[in-house]
Amino acid sequence: MKPQTPRQQLIFDFLQQKKTPQGAYDILDACRDHGFRAPSQIYRVLNKLLEYGLVHKVESLNAYIACEQQHDIGQSIVAICNGCGLVKEMPIPDFTDQFKKFDGWDGFIPQQMAVEVKGRCSSCN
Amino acid sequence: MKPQTPRQQLIFDFLQQKKTPQGAYDILDACRDHGFRAPSQIYRVLNKLLEYGLVHKVESLNAYIACEQQHDIGQSIVAICNGCGLVKEMPIPDFTDQFKKFDGWDGFIPQQMAVEVKGRCSSCN
DNA sequence: TTGCGAATGTTATATTATAACATCATCCGC
DNA sequence: GCGGATGATGTTATAATATAACATTCGCAA
Numbered sequence: 375m376k377p378q379t380p381r382q383q384l385i386f387d388f389l390q391q392k393k394t395p396q397g398a399y400d401i402l403d404a405c406r407d408h409g410f411r412a413p414s415q416i417y418r419v420l421n422k423l424l425e426y427g428l429v430h431k432v433e434s435l436n437a438y439i440a441c442e443q444q445h446d447i448g449q450s451i452v453a454i455c456n457g458c459g460l461v462k463e464m465p466i467p468d469f470t471d472q473f474k475k476f477d478g479w480d481g482f483i484p485q486q487m488a489v490e491v492k493g494r495c496s497s498c499n
Numbered sequence: 500m501k502p503q504t505p506r507q508q509l510i511f512d513f514l515q516q517k518k519t520p521q522g523a524y525d526i527l528d529a530c531r532d533h534g535f536r537a538p539s540q541i542y543r544v545l546n547k548l549l550e551y552g553l554v555h556k557v558e559s560l561n562a563y564i565a566c567e568q569q570h571d572i573g574q575s576i577v578a579i580c581n582g583c584g585l586v587k588e589m590p591i592p593d594f595t596d597q598f599k600k601f602d603g604w605d606g607f608i609p610q611q612m613a614v615e616v617k618g619r620c621s622s623c624n
Numbered sequence: 625t626t627g628c629g630a631a632t633g634t635t636a637t638a639t640t641a642t643a644a645c646a647t648c649a650t651c652c653g654c
Numbered sequence: 655g656c657g658g659a660t661g662a663t664g665t666t667a668t669a670a671t672a673t674a675a676c677a678t679t680c681g682c683a684a
Binding site for chain 3 (some may be wrong): 503504506507534536537539540543544547584
Binding site for chain 4 (some may be wrong): 378379381409411414415418419421422436
């Protein structure tokens with residue numbers, strides 16, 4: 375799925391062109407020239423893009439990135455470099471085995487996941 | 500490490516007694532009778548407890564839970580049941596292999612992680 | 625006892641997100 | 655073409671989460 379409207383395209387393009395996660399209000403400031411005036415406008419578009427799997431919310435930063443590969447919501451890892459701020463999204467490994475070890479949690483069925491790993495990338499060591 | 504002051508003890512006890520993650524303002528409301536009046540008081544104590552590894556912040560809920568086992572910050576998974584709200588903290592698996600697969604990220608050194616899995620526990624299926 | 629550092633209290637404000645309602649645009653059936 | 659449904663957008667206000675900045679108090683050790 376691609377962005378479905380000019381507004382969605384605009385914000386998606388903006389996020390793609392940035393290499394680091396952007397806050398909703400950063401996006402708002404950047405898009406004022408294009409007619410965006412209120413936070414609710416940004417959040418509305420972001421929520422659509424999240425639903426389409428085109429954008430990922432980094433919960434630990436309250437910020438948003440364009441996905442390189444479209445994926446279902448809550449189905450990727452993000453690695454975030456504390457040095458340069460770069461982010462890489464990658465497929466989530468299977469940790470169902472992890473749950474089997476704990477009483478009452480062995481039948482746990484994962485639905486959405488937020489897996490966010492901060493650290494240092496090889497260029498920033 | 501245990502809570503170090505009466506205020507820390509109070510909030511830690513409150514979180515322990517609750518079985519689900521609590522927002523900072525929930526904690527504030529619950530502790531008004533004990534002299535807490537302002538959000539900053541709650542956040543100060545929470546930050547200490549986070550630092551000691553006694554409390555965990557669930558980023559995807561903006562809420563806090565008492566840890567069953569003390570652990571370094573960013574070194575546990577939380578599984579959250581969408582049905583009953585119960586939370587289980589468990590040791591984090593090793594993702595380092597995941598990073599080796601991606602150009603420019605193979606030397607990535609994880610520091611803090613937020614690994615939050617929402618789903619359904621066996622009682623709520 | 626006094627001086628230091630940590631914890632606490634207080635006020636104000638910043639940051640992130642949503643609610644509620646109005647308007648507009650597109651498309652479809654008639 | 656008309657009318658009605660639907661979804662996107664615009665607008666205003668407010669809720670929810672978090673921090674800054676500074677004053678006061680407490681415990682303890684020199």
